[in-house]
Amino acid sequence: MGKIFYVCSYGGSGSIMLQNALKKYGETHHIHSRNPPDKLEYVGKKGGGRTKGMWFNGKVIPENELDDYYVLYIYRNPSFSIKSIHSRFHMHLHLEHVQCKNRNVKLNEVLESGKDLYGVKEFYNNYMKKNKNRNYKIICVKYEDIFDKQDELSNLLGIGKLNLVNKSKNKKISDTKYAQLNTIYDDLIEEMNKNDSIIVN
Numbered sequence: 001m002g003k004i005f006y007v008c009s010y011g012g013s014g015s016i017m018l019q020n021a022l023k024k025y026g027e028t029h030h031i032h033s034r035n036p037p038d039k040l041e042y043v044g045k046k047g048g049g050r051t052k053g054m055w056f057n058g059k060v061i062p063e064n065e066l067d068d069y070y071v072l073y074i075y076r077n078p079s080f081s082i083k084s085i086h087s088r089f090h091m092h093l094h095l096e097h098v099q100c101k102n103r104n105v106k107l108n109e110v111l112e113s114g115k116d117l118y119g120v121k122e123f124y125n126n127y128m129k130k131n132k133n134r135n136y137k138i139i140c141v142k143y144e145d146i147f148d149k150q151d152e153l154s155n156l157l158g159i160g161k162l163n164l165v166n167k168s169k170n171k172k173i174s175d176t177k178y179a180q181l182n183t184i185y186d187d188l189i190e191e192m193n194k195n196d197s198i199i200v201n
Contacts, residue, residue, distance in 0.1 A: 002027065002068065003025055003070060003157070003158075003159070004026055004027045004028075004029070004068050004069050005019070005027070005028045005069075005070050005157075006031050006043070006069065006070070007019045007022065007029065007030055007031065007072050007074065008031040008032070008033065008071065008072065008073045008074070008127060008138075009073065009074050010032065010075075010081065010118075010124075011032065011081065011097075012076065012082065013074050013076040014074055014076065014143045014146065015030060015074050016030060017164065018074055018141075018146070018162075021162040021163065021164055022157075022162070024160075025157070025160065026159075029043050029044075029053070030054055031054050031055070031056070032055065032098045032099070033055045033099065034098060034099040034123050035056075035099075036071070036073075036126060036127055036131075036138065037060075038131065038133040038134055038135070039061075039135050040066060040069060040071070040134075041056040041057055041058060041059055041060055042056075042057055042061055043055060043056055043057055045057070046059070047059035047061070052097070055099075063135070066135065066136060069136065070139065071136055071137065071138050071139065072138070072139045072140075072141060073127040073128070073138050073139070073140045073141070074141045074143055074146070075124055075127075075128075075140070075141075075192065076142075076144065076192075077143075077185075077189050077192060078120045078181065078185045078188060079178065079181040079182050079185060080168075081120075082107065082118070082120075098118075098119075100119055101119060102117060105117045105118065110184065111177070111178070111184075114183065116184055116185065120188070121185070121188050124188065127201075128140055137200050137201065138200070139156065139157075139198065140195075140199040140201060141153060141198055142192065142195055142196075145197035145198075146164060147164055147165070148197070149197040149198060150162045150163075152197070152198060153198060156198065156200075
């Protein structure tokens, strides 16, 4: 069996970009599950599962297959993530995909309440916090650094060049209607900024 890459994110963090770059090196899956399982699982219908294709499905992967799997979590400053996919974050379907508790919440409600109603912090912590019960590693990648560190990531995955090109425009949002996001996610943004570019948990 060849390499299988699980690319996990809450959206707007470059996960599709990374998935597309990995396709030439193996099988890829784009995952929005909020809770990574203790025992690595198949996704979607694989192994007899009955979930959406972007979710872990409860069917545990046999131990003798685990070495083929690489689980990556790519994250980004949530102020930019939410703004960059405004067209998706206001959709019930995307909030369902990232398993948001309130799948009808609107961005203006987040801004007015000053609270993380999307549960971005919870999603981030679920992947970033070490869990000694997991039978696999999670390679956590900071979007802001991936372009400079892509060769390091390639070496870690045992693959060739990713050839990632930064096409995003991280414009300051301090003078826009999205400025409140900086306050809502202040602690999380500070933590992300301090993180190493690539962390293996």
